[in-house]
Amino acid sequence: MAASIVRRLAFGTGLLLAVSVLGFCLLRLMPGDFAEVLLMAQMDGEIPSAEALRTFEIQNNFDEPLPLQYLRWLGGVLTGDLGTSLITGDPVGREIMLRLGNSLLLAGAALVLSLLIAIPIGFMSARYRGGIFDRLSAVVAVLGMSIPNFWYALLLALVFSLMLGWLPSSGYGSWQHAVLPTIVIGTSVCGVSARYIRSLLIDEIGRPYMRTAAMKGLRPISALVRHAGPNALPAILTLAGLQFARIFDGVIIVETLFGWPGIGRLLVESLLNRDFPLIQACFLVIAAAYVLTNLLVDLAISAVDPRVGEVV
Numbered sequence: 001m002a003a004s005i006v007r008r009l010a011f012g013t014g015l016l017l018a019v020s021v022l023g024f025c026l027l028r029l030m031p032g033d034f035a036e037v038l039l040m041a042q043m044d045g046e047i048p049s050a051e052a053l054r055t056f057e058i059q060n061n062f063d064e065p066l067p068l069q070y071l072r073w074l075g076g077v078l079t080g081d082l083g084t085s086l087i088t089g090d091p092v093g094r095e096i097m098l099r100l101g102n103s104l105l106l107a108g109a110a111l112v113l114s115l116l117i118a119i120p121i122g123f124m125s126a127r128y129r130g131g132i133f134d135r136l137s138a139v140v141a142v143l144g145m146s147i148p149n150f151w152y153a154l155l156l157a158l159v160f161s162l163m164l165g166w167l168p169s170s171g172y173g174s175w176q177h178a179v180l181p182t183i184v185i186g187t188s189v190c191g192v193s194a195r196y197i198r199s200l201l202i203d204e205i206g207r208p209y210m211r212t213a214a215m216k217g218l219r220p221i222s223a224l225v226r227h228a229g230p231n232a233l234p235a236i237l238t239l240a241g242l243q244f245a246r247i248f249d250g251v252i253i254v255e256t257l258f259g260w261p262g263i264g265r266l267l268v269e270s271l272l273n274r275d276f277p278l279i280q281a282c283f284l285v286i287a288a289a290y291v292l293t294n295l296l297v298d299l300a301i302s303a304v305d306p307r308v309g310e311v312v
Contacts, residue, residue: 008298012291016284020077023283024070027276035062038086041274060086077284083277092281095266100285102172103255103262106181107247113186114193114247115240121190122197123229127221129202137198141191149250153184153257170259181258185250189243200235204228234301241297245290 028034035057039048048056057063061072076083082092125134157180161169171177201224204210213223252264259265263282270278 019287082281087273087275092277099263099266109182110185111244114190118190118193121194125198126201144191149253156180181254200232234305237300244293
């Protein structure tokens with residue numbers, strides 16, 4: 001088990017290094033002079049003089065070879081220094097920490113909501129396979145997957161904020177502000193989860209132990225909950241981990257639409273402002289969240305089913 005964790009940590013570290021190199025190089029290979037683009041963003045689009053551009057390059061070490069710039073940045077990351085924002089002048093690490101907690105809160109709430117909806121629907125669809133409930137849930141799931149997040153978010157804001165006045169349309173500070181973003185993200189991913197759980201349970205229903213449970217007089221729904229459900233739990237945990245990673249994609253749009261101060265909105269703001277240190281840090285933090293989520297899911301699966309502990 002310990003060897004598996006060390007192996008996964010080593011793999012995750014290598015993956016993060018690859019992401020950091022890719023992000024660093026892609027940003028530096030943007031069309032035009034990299035330093036001039038950044039300086040123009042700080043000067044509201046005004047073209048800088050050659051002297052100002054030279055000074056800017058020296059201040060930010062942009063005059064050094066690209067590998068040396070990366071190693072300098074990587075050394076700062078390893079010591080906890082993610083650099084300084086080119087726009088605000090604040091430490092990037094502090095900006096990230098202020099926003100990351102808000103995104104994790106929103107993503108966690110959305111994941112819990114999606115599972116609370118998807119698991120009962122998955123169980124009922126498997127129990128009444130081919131029935132009206134199963135077909136209706138399939139239609140709703142396809143509709144949920146087909147509707148773009150931004151359109152869904154605007155529709156909810158229009159109904160519950162502007163027309164009914166029940167919930168705020170944007171902002172942060174109370175639980176009411178989290179309701180609409182959580183509903184948008186959570187319900188947009190629960191359709192896939194419900195259909196996946198249904199398929200898992202239908203596969204379990206065909207196994208011999210389920211026929212034995214039926215012969216012993218156990219009700220079908222009880223057999224699903226008591227026997228098929230626990231056997232499908234490792235696959236459901238894997239699905240939850242993948243959905244959590246997908247939710248992190250969704251927060252970039254939803255946070256921007258609802259004015260939620262999270263890492264997704266910070267990434268959009270930094271891209272618009274061409275704040276390179278902040279963009280690079282956001283890429284790294286989001287990639288780290290992916291890697292850490294997958295590691296935690298594997299550990300949870302190993303704890304639930306020790307038979308797969310050596311496999312993961």
